Amino acid sequence: MSVDTETVRRVARLARIAVSGEEAEALKGELNTILGFVEQLNEVDVTGVEAMTAVVATAMKKRTDVVTEGDRAEAVTANAPVREGHFFVVPKVVE
Amino acid sequence: MTDLTELTISGIRDGLSKKAFTATELTQAYLANMEKARALNAYVFETPEKALAMAAESDKRVAAGEARALEGVPLGIKDLFCTEGIHSQAGSHILDGFKPPYESTVTANLWAAGAIMLGKLNMDEFAMGSSNETSYYGPVVNPWRSEGSNAKLVPGGSSGGSAAAVSARLCAGATATDTGGSIRQPAAFTGTVGIKPTYGRCSRWGVVAFASSLDQAGPIARDVRDAAILMKSMASVDAKDTTSVDIAVPDYEKAIGQSVRGLKIGIPKEYRVDGMPPEIERLWQAGRDWLREAGADLVDITLPHTKYALPAYYIVAPAEASSNLARYDGVRYGLRVPGDDIVSMYEETRAAGFGKEVKRRILIGTYVLSAGYYDAYYLRAQKVRTLIKRDFETVFADGVDAILTPATPSAAFGLEAMATASPIEMYLNDIFTVTVNMAGLPGIAVPAGLTGDGLPLGLQLIGRPFDEEMLFRTAHVIEQAAGRFQPKQWW
Numbered sequence: 001m002s003v004d005t006e007t008v009r010r011v012a013r014l015a016r017i018a019v020s021g022e023e024a025e026a027l028k029g030e031l032n033t034i035l036g037f038v039e040q041l042n043e044v045d046v047t048g049v050e051a052m053t054a055v056v057a058t059a060m061k062k063r064t065d066v067v068t069e070g071d072r073a074e075a076v077t078a079n080a081p082v083r084e085g086h087f088f089v090v091p092k093v094v095e
Numbered sequence: 096m097t098d099l100t101e102l103t104i105s106g107i108r109d110g111l112s113k114k115a116f117t118a119t120e121l122t123q124a125y126l127a128n129m130e131k132a133r134a135l136n137a138y139v140f141e142t143p144e145k146a147l148a149m150a151a152e153s154d155k156r157v158a159a160g161e162a163r164a165l166e167g168v169p170l171g172i173k174d175l176f177c178t179e180g181i182h183s184q185a186g187s188h189i190l191d192g193f194k195p196p197y198e199s200t201v202t203a204n205l206w207a208a209g210a211i212m213l214g215k216l217n218m219d220e221f222a223m224g225s226s227n228e229t230s231y232y233g234p235v236v237n238p239w240r241s242e243g244s245n246a247k248l249v250p251g252g253s254s255g256g257s258a259a260a261v262s263a264r265l266c267a268g269a270t271a272t273d274t275g276g277s278i279r280q281p282a283a284f285t286g287t288v289g290i291k292p293t294y295g296r297c298s299r300w301g302v303v304a305f306a307s308s309l310d311q312a313g314p315i316a317r318d319v320r321d322a323a324i325l326m327k328s329m330a331s332v333d334a335k336d337t338t339s340v341d342i343a344v345p346d347y348e349k350a351i352g353q354s355v356r357g358l359k360i361g362i363p364k365e366y367r368v369d370g371m372p373p374e375i376e377r378l379w380q381a382g383r384d385w386l387r388e389a390g391a392d393l394v395d396i397t398l399p400h401t402k403y404a405l406p407a408y409y410i411v412a413p414a415e416a417s418s419n420l421a422r423y424d425g426v427r428y429g430l431r432v433p434g435d436d437i438v439s440m441y442e443e444t445r446a447a448g449f450g451k452e453v454k455r456r457i458l459i460g461t462y463v464l465s466a467g468y469y470d471a472y473y474l475r476a477q478k479v480r481t482l483i484k485r486d487f488e489t490v491f492a493d494g495v496d497a498i499l500t501p502a503t504p505s506a507a508f509g510l511e512a513m514a515t516a517s518p519i520e521m522y523l524n525d526i527f528t529v530t531v532n533m534a535g536l537p538g539i540a541v542p543a544g545l546t547g548d549g550l551p552l553g554l555q556l557i558g559r560p561f562d563e564e565m566l567f568r569t570a571h572v573i574e575q576a577a578g579r580f581q582p583k584q585w586w
Contacts, residue, residue, distance in 0.1 A: 003462065015417060015461040016424070017454055018442035027458060030518055034459055037519050038406040038472070044479050051477035052484055054338075055294045055535030056560050061337040075196035079428035088426050091437045 002032045099124040100264040104168050104321040107267060111157050111167050118153035118167030122146050122211055125169045129213065129265050132238075134586045137260040139174055139232045140182035141214035149211040156209065165328055166209035171266035173257050174215045175222055176202050176312075177301040185303040186218040186230040186253075189448025190429040199301025200333045201270060201312050208328040213266050217256030220450045221420065222277055222305045225524040226513060227255025229452045237285060237507050238263035238582040241548040245585075248507040248550070251281030251524075257315045258285040262582055268316040268325050272302060274309045275408055276503075276528030279540035282315050283502035283553030286542045286580035288322045288570065289315040291528075293560045294535035295340035298333035306415035307338075309408075309532045318579060319541060319571045323347035326563060342561050350564035351571050356390030360569070361495040365401035366527060368504065375501045375552065378544050382499050382554045385576035386569065396495060398486040403479050404530035409522060410463050410476035411533075416453075417460025423448060455518065484534040491559050497569050500527050502540040502553035527555060537563045541570040543577045551580045 003011075008028050012019045019027065073086040082089040099121045102110060110116055126143050146169065153167035177183045177195035184190035198206075206212070219229040226249035227235040235255040237248040239262070250259040254271035258281035261269050271278040273291035282289025290313045297312040304310060314325035326347050333339040362383060367376075383393055425431035425444030432447045434440035449457065463472035490498070504526055513521050531538035537560070540553040554573055558565045 007462075008458070011458050011462045011465065013442075014465060015457050016421075016438065016441040016445055017449065017457065018439075018446035019454075027455065030455055031459060031462065033517050033519055034409060034455075035462075037522075038410055038476075041403055041406050041410075041475055041479055044400070044403055044475075044482065046475060046478040046482070049478040049481050051474055052480040053477075055484075056340065058295075058340060061334075061339075063334065063337075072196070077427075078196060079193055081425060081429065081431035090426055091434065091440050093437050 002035060003028060100128050102267070103317050104165070104267050104324050107168055112162065118150040118157065118211065119147065121167060122150040122169050125213055125266060132263055132265050132586050135236045135238060135259050135263055135265070136233055137217055137235050137256045137263065137265055138171065138214045139184070139186070139217045139256070142181060142212055145181070146211050146213050149206070153209055153211065163207070163209035165205060165324070167211060168209070168267050169211045169213050170205060171213050171216045171257060171260045171269040172202055173254055173270050173272060174218050175272050175303045176270055177303065178202055178212065178215065182215050183303070185222070186220045186232060187448065187450070187453070188231040188430060189423045189445070193428045195301070197301060200298035200331065200335060201302065201329050204328050204331055205270070210328070216260055216269060219253035219255065220453050221303065221416070222253040222272055222274055223416070223452050223456055224252040225276070225280055225521055226508070227252040227281070228510070229450050231450060234510055235259045236510065238586065239285060239507060239550055240585065241550060247510040249284070249510055251284035251507065253277040254281050254289070254315060258282055258287050258289065261285070261287045261315050261317060263586070268314055268321055270312060270329065271315045272310060272312050273532065274305050274412060275532050276525035278313050278315060279528045279538055279553070279555060280503050280524055282540040283542070284507040284551065286551030286582070287315050287317065288319050288539065288541050289313065290322050290326060290539040290563065290566060291531065291537060292326065292330060292563050293537045295338050296330045296537070296561065296563070298331060298336040298339050300333055300335040304419040306412040307419060308415060309412060311532070319567055319574050320348060320351050322539070323351055323567045340561070345564060347564055347567050350567040353568045354390065355386060355569055355572050358391045358496040358569070359494050360386050360391045360393050361396035361490050361498040362393055363396050363398045363401065363498060363500060365398050366500045368526065372505060374546050375504065378552050378554065379499070379501050381577070382543055382573055385573055386499065389572045394495065396490045396498070398490065398530070400479065400482045400486050401530055404483050404533050405522060405526055407476040407479040407483070408525070408529045408533060409459070410472045411480065413456040413460035414464050414473050415460070417457045417464060420453070420457055480533050483530055487534050487536060497565050498557040500555045500557065502527060502555040506546045506550040506552055531557055536560060537566055539566040539570045541573050542580045543573055545580065
């Protein structure tokens, strides 16, 4: 499978990364090189093989449903590039 | 007084207990080395005041006869680890100004054991790279140079700052992380010891995520014993990481010096790759000879799916990265570039904040996870991973105790030497290390010799899940035979 510039633009849009026309062109070549490289996995017969989920078989851990470190609004919002009090500020999303 | 920064961690432990020097003197010696070595660009953020305050506390503890496991040991911390209130930016522009309100479990364990923080170490952006050239803070320079040459070499990556700092005596040991070879490849390039433990051995809590099913923290150290000492404190069972495995942490240091007589060491034929330099082949042969002379039995083994590890990795790792890095949106932390609406704010922030390699991997990851491609790429790669893991399980079931391979396909290369290469050529650096991450196994890189040009080369040992002790035991035999390697100071 190979990608064209339009696909690169679509994927970049999905990934929320702005790309210029020049960048999209360069990325097209790079992505096709990588996709060409991973193509060899099609040689492998994976019929009946389960996808790997863990190194050693382990039961999924479940923590108790309790607040462990609650009430830290100041710490949570302290790194925000734009905030008002304990709120994150974003461009208007609702008309 | 001898140069304190020449001491290993075990040497520091002995010296402090005999009151031969203080933790403060030791820390000052390291801070002085760091100041002289800025040309290497190993540190992105130095914490001298914190270091001296921690050293003062260590000196009190030593005086009171209450020294802990790593009392007074000055360490460098890879910038991927969150350190409370201190620069933690994963080598990226997008995390500009980020000061975590919490401490990673691994670093918290180290401080609880009495270690001292010297600063944060440079790395490839989000741990994506094999040369430390993708860092927003510029490349790290390898303290090693080819004989008779002044050309700058890369230290490997992504833990290039960690490896360079340990090698150049800018810390007694360092934390590092390994997703596809990021501890073992830079260790091999700098003549240091690096171990990637079994997935689940060190908590990932507070470590900036790259590819969650592969990422694992481990130490880079001067020698095998120091790596074992650091591992003991870094590893833990952690309720904050659901992939942390409930197995008690053994005293790894006890494995050092244990005989390897009668152990079965597997030599996988698939690691003899086309175009492998004769020096690497000779090094591998030397490793086999040393282990045999020490009484181990060498057996030829086959790991038939080895060649598929790297292509499978370049689906799994970017896919997980694209998901993990979705959080950098200009809202909660780090860089923000204004836009006309929220989507353009996201797009402009991420365009400005991520470097080229990171963008490339996010796009590959987004593509392979997008509608219609998930089964063909990600699911298939995860199934191939099962087969890679099964290869190892088969040889371990046959009684193989550890597997010996080269650590890297070459010695350190020149800075910018790969600038015009395709991404795949750079990715091939991890060809011997990446299978270990895919299978979740532990692997150690130990220095084993020098090239004709005087550059260090390493061997890798791969073990059963949670049998890091076997790696320390076997790597120590190689270290005893090969000796230790230190760069000549030019900086």
